[in-house]
Amino acid sequence: MSDQLALLDTPPPPHAVPLTRRQIRRAQQLSNALYACGDDVYFWCEELGYKMFERTLPKNIPAVLKDGYIILSRGMSQIMQVIAIAHEIFHHEFHGAAIAFRELTPTARNLNESQADSFAVLVAEPSVLKYDTIQQFYTESELPDEMKPIREALLYLIKV
Numbered sequence: 001m002s003d004q005l006a007l008l009d010t011p012p013p014p015h016a017v018p019l020t021r022r023q024i025r026r027a028q029q030l031s032n033a034l035y036a037c038g039d040d041v042y043f044w045c046e047e048l049g050y051k052m053f054e055r056t057l058p059k060n061i062p063a064v065l066k067d068g069y070i071i072l073s074r075g076m077s078q079i080m081q082v083i084a085i086a087h088e089i090f091h092h093e094f095h096g097a098a099i100a101f102r103e104l105t106p107t108a109r110n111l112n113e114s115q116a117d118s119f120a121v122l123v124a125e126p127s128v129l130k131y132d133t134i135q136q137f138y139t140e141s142e143l144p145d146e147m148k149p150i151r152e153a154l155l156y157l158i159k160v
């Protein structure tokens, strides 16, 4: 499988947390589900078993997942909505209860965040694994500028 090879061939930077095969598979499932929903984010969430609605959230909080509800910050572009939702779903499915969050050391918390971001990018742009360089990915995938802040996540997915 080329996607797994892309990760294996590329030693991640020392601080990187590559996704497991299971996590990569899950990202592809979510991506396929979104496609099957005609890129309708509301319908997608519903299909995944979450009720989604938009609210005004504090600036640095794009989304919250709680009790089967996804609360999304108002006014995000569609790709950023997908990334925010996938990020939260990753925490929910792979990092267990949110209660543990405060018990994590700052380092573990950062690793979890980077992992969740990598996963989210993979859901939004599954083609990411096919690029050789981050620059090439930026140029050819025509990513919106707002995705640049999650550049760090790409370090786990693309050869540097």
Ligand SMILES: [Zn+2]
Binding pocket: 087, 091, 112, 113, 116
């Ligand atoms: Zn997070």
